[in-house]
């Protein structure tokens with residue numbers, strides 16, 4: 109289980125996260141919603157260890173990981189798909205996937221399952237990352253995170269700038285990973301419908317704080333939408 113407890117984060121003098129809490133169990137999807145600039149990416153970066161929190165704590169599978177380096181968090185099974193995908197444009201699809209094996213035991217290979225989930229990547233193995241469409245790059249970014257065999261997957265706006273049919277495919281993969289494979293998933297989203305259809309719990313942030321949180325079925329949809337639009 110991932111347990112984020114009342115974390116604070118500042119960039120210089122500017123407070124970005126204030127007492128933010130979030131938890132997700134294996135097999136469940138937790139969505140984090142909010143307008144631009146409320147701190148969603150900063151929350152994910154804090155979980156991954158890319159930002160140093162100023163207060164509160166983060167534990168994963170029962171251990172406090174608050175002060176561990178990102179590489180150590182990755183080794184403990186946390187996979188991260190950043191906003192904007194961060195594909196290496198001049199490396200091939202195969203090479204992009206292999207970058208995720210850097211910390212894996214010698215002789216490790218890209219798991220065949222990633223090609224079952226995203227068959228297009230098998231066809232495009234020798235194509236350069238920069239030559240893929242936005243949707244294909246997003247699939248590659250998720251496949252690259254899966255290559256390191258995580259148990260927690262954190263995704264920053266996987267639907268951003270992507271065509272509806274690919275959004276649907278990505279939604280199906282996230283659902284499969286959680287429901288059938290027991291991954292814990294934290295998903296930052298701009299689109300309410302995508303999050304609602306996938307997530308077991310929804311946390312809505314406003315200006316660095318949690319404004320509303322709860323089980324998806326129990327949340328007042330109108331109240332959530334209001335926080336996303338005002």
Ligand SMILES: Nc1ncnc2c1ncn2[C@@H]1O[C@H](COP(=O)(O)OP(=O)(O)OP(=O)(O)O)[C@@H](O)[C@H]1O
Nearest residue numbers: 119122124142143144145146147148149150151191
């Ligand atoms: N490295 C940084 N240094 C200083 N300020 C930052 C940094 N990263 C983010 N911020 C600021 O922190 C606030 C939260 O940003 P963050 O990217 O976490 O929000 P977000 O909810 O993910 O927004 P978006 O949906 O636009 O990505 C914003 O005001 C942003 O300008």
